[in-house]
Amino acid sequence: xxxxxxxxxxxxxxxxxxxxxxxxxxxxxxxxxxxxxxxxxxxxxxxxxxxxxxxxxxxxxxxxxxxxxxxxxxxxxxxxxxxxxxxxxxxxxxxxxxxxxxxxxxxxxxxxxxxxxxxxxxxxxxxxxxxxxxxxxxxxxxxxxxxx
Amino acid sequence: xxxxxxxxxxxxxxxxxxxxxxxxxxxxxxxxxxxxxxxxxxxxxxxxxxxxxxxxxxxxxxxxxxxxxxxxxxxxxxxxxxxxxxxxxxxxxxxxxxxxxxxxxxxxxxxxxxxxxxxxxxxxxxxxxxxxxxxxxxxxxxxxxxxxxxxxxxxxxxxxxxxxxxxxxxxxxxxxxxxxxxxxxxxxxxxxxxxxxxxxxxxxxxxxxxxxxxxxxxxxxxxxxxxxxxxxxxxxxxxxxxxxxxxxx
Ligand code: SF4
Numbered sequence: 001x002x003x004x005x006x007x008x009x010x011x012x013x014x015x016x017x018x019x020x021x022x023x024x025x026x027x028x029x030x031x032x033x034x035x036x037x038x039x040x041x042x043x044x045x046x047x048x049x050x051x052x053x054x055x056x057x058x059x060x061x062x063x064x065x066x067x068x069x070x071x072x073x074x075x076x077x078x079x080x081x082x083x084x085x086x087x088x089x090x091x092x093x094x095x096x097x098x099x100x101x102x103x104x105x106x107x108x109x110x111x112x113x114x115x116x117x118x119x120x121x122x123x124x125x126x127x128x129x130x131x132x133x134x135x136x137x138x139x140x141x142x143x144x145x146x147x148x
Numbered sequence: 149x150x151x152x153x154x155x156x157x158x159x160x161x162x163x164x165x166x167x168x169x170x171x172x173x174x175x176x177x178x179x180x181x182x183x184x185x186x187x188x189x190x191x192x193x194x195x196x197x198x199x200x201x202x203x204x205x206x207x208x209x210x211x212x213x214x215x216x217x218x219x220x221x222x223x224x225x226x227x228x229x230x231x232x233x234x235x236x237x238x239x240x241x242x243x244x245x246x247x248x249x250x251x252x253x254x255x256x257x258x259x260x261x262x263x264x265x266x267x268x269x270x271x272x273x274x275x276x277x278x279x280x281x282x283x284x285x286x287x288x289x290x291x292x293x294x295x296x297x298x299x300x301x302x303x304x305x306x307x308x309x310x311x312x313x314x315x316x317x318x319x320x321x322x323x324x325x326x327x328x329x330x331x332x333x334x335x336x337x338x339x340x341x342x343x344x345x346x347x348x349x350x351x352x353x354x355x356x357x358x359x360x361x362x363x364x365x366x367x368x369x370x371x372x373x374x375x376x377x378x379x380x381x382x383x384x385x386x387x388x389x390x391x392x393x394x395x396x397x
Binding site: 014020028102104108 | 158160161163165215216236237238239240241242243248249283284285286287290299301302304305306308324348349350351352354355357358359360361362364365368369370371372373375376377
């Protein structure tokens with residue numbers, strides 16, 4: 001009797017000792033799910049306008065608080081990441097920017113994990129933080145009037 | 149100095165998984181396989197593991213060493229520390245202790261037809277190939293079927309039908325081989341939801357491959373061929389038989 005030793009869904013989230021692309025893979029999945037769920041909520045949110053201006057305004061007032069804006073900041077961070085990493089993947093999954101076939105020598109290095117796509121990955125993370133900072137400025141400083 | 153080995157064992161008769169610890173005396177330049185052989189000879193004859201060449205060529209001794217897929221014969225104790233955790237490869241059924249069943253992986257390998265494929269085969273002469281043409285796939289041809297990539301792939305863990313990095317890399321190897329003729333037919337086999345499109349470029353296969361086959365590279369190239377670069381396949385010339393005339397002769 002054998003033991004089925006499948007990694008299952010647990011394998012998607014394992015990050016300890018893994019490569020940088022695996023981190024991006026996890027973030028891409030996570031951001032896709034979170035942004036997808038947000039879109040559903042967003043449809044409910046915007047549909048309140050059908051009940052008239054009163055309802056819409058009171059909902060907007062209700063959502064103007066640090067908790068809701070923290071949620072929006074997380075959604076902004078994840079959607080920016082998902083979009084930018086998506087661009088990296090469009091290139092990489094066409095076989096572009098992942099190096100060129102060559103005979104291996106020692107020490108062995110898999111060049112698809114060292115090519116331009118990896119630099120793009122770091123750039124994606126940097127740009128995501130910069131744009132999330134911009135979202136923070138609008139959500140907290142402009143909209144909620146937070147002062148430091 | 150003694151090393152501490154914690155091995156995840158499986159007893160198929162009692163269907164029981166358990167950790168067992170062993171103390172192994174350290175020797176300079178000792179590999180994980182050396183330590184396993186020491187345990188087998190001196191401490192516990194019932195421990196099962198698979199090995200053959202002891203030189204990183206047969207691909208038999210793949211296992212998870214301190215959380216990462218590696219070949220036991222190629223991993224030195226100095227690289228991993230004094231406390232060593234060994235587990236059988238993931239995504240393969242475990243037969244006993246560290247021995248896993250490769251059948252599913254080899255069946256997928258067979259499904260991509262891992263041999264030169266021409267409509268009319270001629271056996272009276274060899275096919276010609278230039279050294280440059282060989283360089284186009286030599287990296288992928290060094291695969292030793294060890295299954296480390298198959299174990300590390302997060303997608304293989306959730307989709308049993310997924311062909312997996314090993315078979316897909318080998319498909320790329322034959323597509324790039326000028327002796328192979330029907331590249332489009334090959335592409336049709338893997339251009340499916342459980343073929344190349346299931347890969348999401350997590351890159352773990354390339355990270356663990358002990359031979360630098362870089363399956364992630366091959367799979368992304370195959371996607372490129374399937375989507376936008378089908379015509380590029382036409383440019384991969386077909387090697388003639390030795391008897392036929394060829395420019396480089
Ligand atoms: S591609 Fe690399 S890791 Fe996968 S079976 Fe071949 S040698 Fe092993």
